Amino acid sequence: MLVVGAGLAGLHTATLLARAGHDVLLAERRARLGGAVRTTGIFVRRTLDDFALPPEHLGPPIRRVVLYPPSRRRPVTLVSERDEYRVGDMAALYGAGARTAEAAGVRVLLGTRYEGRGRSSYLLSGPDGPQRVRARFVVGADGARSRVARDLALDRNEHLLTGAEEVFAVPAGERPPTFHCVVDPALAPGYLAWVVDDGRHAHVGVAGYADRFPDGMRRALARFSAAAPGLDGLRRPAEAEVERRGGPIPVGGMLRRISGPDGLLVGDAAGAVSPLTAGGLDPCLRLSERAASVLDDALRTGRPDALAHYDGAELRARFRGRLALRQGLARVRTPAAAAAGFALLRTPPGRAAARRILFA
Numbered sequence: 001m002l003v004v005g006a007g008l009a010g011l012h013t014a015t016l017l018a019r020a021g022h023d024v025l026l027a028e029r030r031a032r033l034g035g036a037v038r039t040t041g042i043f044v045r046r047t048l049d050d051f052a053l054p055p056e057h058l059g060p061p062i063r064r065v066v067l068y069p070p071s072r073r074r075p076v077t078l079v080s081e082r083d084e085y086r087v088g089d090m091a092a093l094y095g096a097g098a099r100t101a102e103a104a105g106v107r108v109l110l111g112t113r114y115e116g117r118g119r120s121s122y123l124l125s126g127p128d129g130p131q132r133v134r135a136r137f138v139v140g141a142d143g144a145r146s147r148v149a150r151d152l153a154l155d156r157n158e159h160l161l162t163g164a165e166e167v168f169a170v171p172a173g174e175r176p177p178t179f180h181c182v183v184d185p186a187l188a189p190g191y192l193a194w195v196v197d198d199g200r201h202a203h204v205g206v207a208g209y210a211d212r213f214p215d216g217m218r219r220a221l222a223r224f225s226a227a228a229p230g231l232d233g234l235r236r237p238a239e240a241e242v243e244r245r246g247g248p249i250p251v252g253g254m255l256r257r258i259s260g261p262d263g264l265l266v267g268d269a270a271g272a273v274s275p276l277t278a279g280g281l282d283p284c285l286r287l288s289e290r291a292a293s294v295l296d297d298a299l300r301t302g303r304p305d306a307l308a309h310y311d312g313a314e315l316r317a318r319f320r321g322r323l324a325l326r327q328g329l330a331r332v333r334t335p336a337a338a339a340a341g342f343a344l345l346r347t348p349p350g351r352a353a354a355r356r357i358l359f360a
């Protein structure tokens with residue numbers, strides 16, 4: 001089995017397959033898994049309940065969310081009675097994931113890029129030059145712009161947001177751990193600007209439709225960061241102490257055709273991201289479990305149609321409500337529209353709906 005991409009989806013799928021006794025090669029183009037991180041790393045309660053993530057690599061729990069209109073006046077504060085979110089130390093989590101994969105028997109090749117598919121083999125290029133490998137199945141865990149999806153002639157993500165954030169250490173202080181979200185189409189067209197402050201690190205970010213940022217995403221992030229909510233009075237760290245992250249986020253919902261005779265897609269490559277919240281860590285772990293089980297079945301039975309059960313169209317139906325809400329958020333194009341949305345949010349049904357989205 002060849003798994004391409006050592007994000008959370010690839011690491012989890014590879015580990016499960018190796019544990020089931022299969023011979024797994026995991027190729028990752030990044031030379032260091034701690035470099036070029038492309039996620040804030042917010043894990044939601046469902047994921048924390050269902051998956052054994054190493055607790056030492058998770059930040060303090062967050063229960064408080066503050067939602068701001070463009071004016072930032074009269075924000076709406078929601079507090080859960082349970083721990084809702086924890087922000088992962090992603091470099092450490094990827095490192096731990098790779099060690100777990102290796103312990104299960106996965107051969108992990110870092111600094112190794114998947115280049116394409118030949119008639120009976122796959123081409124990888126790594127530190128020792130190009131090599132051809134043969135595999136019964138290939139797993140595309142290679143992110144939102146999957147090359148494997150293209151080579152297997154499967155569906156590809158077309159509906160994407162782009163996000164960028166700054167991450168820096170903050171002094172533990174009086175501030176309660178809080179997730180601040182700003183709905184402002186001038187800063188984050190079609191999505192949100194955010195500050196996640198868990199008392200250890202602050203993540204300050206914006207995301208939206210790339211062609212709708214009035215003066216580009218970088219400038220939007222710089223403007224937001226200069227007056228980020230919840231961080232008043234904190235000293236801005238030197239540039240060298242700020243980690244910068246960013247990347248595309250597929251929000252078109254699960255793709256329909258995510259498997260073929262020679263392999264399948266998981267995680268962002270399969271579009272497994274909530275179209276509304278843009279959260280992809282939970283769906284990528286869940287889909288990886290399903291993928292590993294289908295592949296295990298296919299390898300054990302040798303049935304040529306075994307991967308046909310891995311059907312995105314069926315899974316996509318569960319995203320229908322969230323797709324409709326995404327279309328609603330995409331239509332918020334002016335500060336006036338965002339402010340009108342806040343008028344609804346301040347009503348009891350509005351608050352209840354927000355709680356359901358954010359805490360369920």
Ligand SMILES: Cc1cc2nc3c(=O)[nH]c(=O)nc-3n(C[C@H](O)[C@H](O)[C@H](O)COP(=O)(O)OP(=O)(O)OC[C@H]3O[C@@H](n4cnc5c(N)ncnc54)[C@H](O)[C@@H]3O)c2cc1C
Nearest residue numbers: 005007008009029039040041042114163267268279280281
């Ligand atoms: C700015 C931002 C913030 C986000 N914040 C959150 C959040 O807080 N919570 C949440 O739930 N979701 C969040 N998401 C979404 C979430 O991060 C993703 O859905 C999730 O990480 C997807 O995991 P993955 O393993 O499918 O893909 P990725 O993590 O993108 O992994 C793909 C891997 O494939 C490798 N790769 C790509 N091409 C090749 C190739 N040709 N050869 C070899 N290797 C290759 C890449 O280097 C990468 O390591 C965020 C996304 C962004 C962009």
